[in-house]
Amino acid sequence: MTISENDDAQASRQQQLQRAIEGVHADIQKACSAVGRDASSVCLLAVSKTKPASDIAAAYQAGQRHFGENYVQEGVEKITQLAHLAGISWHFIGPLQSNKTKDVATHFDWMHSVERLKIAQRLHQQRPLDEAPLQILIQVNIDDEASKAGVSLSEIAPLAQQIQQLDRLCLRGLMAIPQAGASAEQQAQSFTRLADAFKQLQHSYSSVDTLSLGMSSDLAAAIEHGSTMVRIGTAIFGQRHA
């Protein structure tokens, strides 16, 4: 491609992403109206895993500020490339091995997938002192799936109490990845269990204000059950091929 063809491609990708983001905001608005919530109570997290830094820069130009990444190395590369974008916020949403905690502690703003104390302690020890505390969500395995990460409902309170003692971390709430292919009824039951656990946690800790629930396919149901942060990949950036 020549330089101007490249510019044209980037401009049309920018328009495409802008329309997709507007479409997701319209879906959030609609889901909120249906249950009498204010759309400003739901934060849109754009899940950019496997997508190039140029897509993130284009989404940023369209006003998007929060981005989610699943893989440490890939995320750190994009964060470094896009360090010039003021006010951008990076969320780590994937599984994390303890030997990779330092990269998350030094480069990300939020961590959605804390499920054991050891990981929390390492993130606390490795969070640079000149950064704000790392914003923490506890991942909950709401459907008790053997293959899925996250704590059970009864493990939330003890883990929250331990995280609360770590001053380089700020406990903000809960995150869940619901079972794929669940019936509407099963989904409603597990979302309700999570929403109840979230309310209990909010009663115990004033810093807790975030329920990270809802992806491209279940955004409306998640908002109906009190989600305050939806994690949207496909509906913004299109299918992932990697």
Ligand SMILES: *Cc1c(COP(=O)(O)O)cnc(C)c1O
């Ligand atoms: C990939 C991913 C998403 C986004 O899923 P889409 O269906 O593409 O919207 C959200 N949350 C987590 C944890 C993910 O890994």
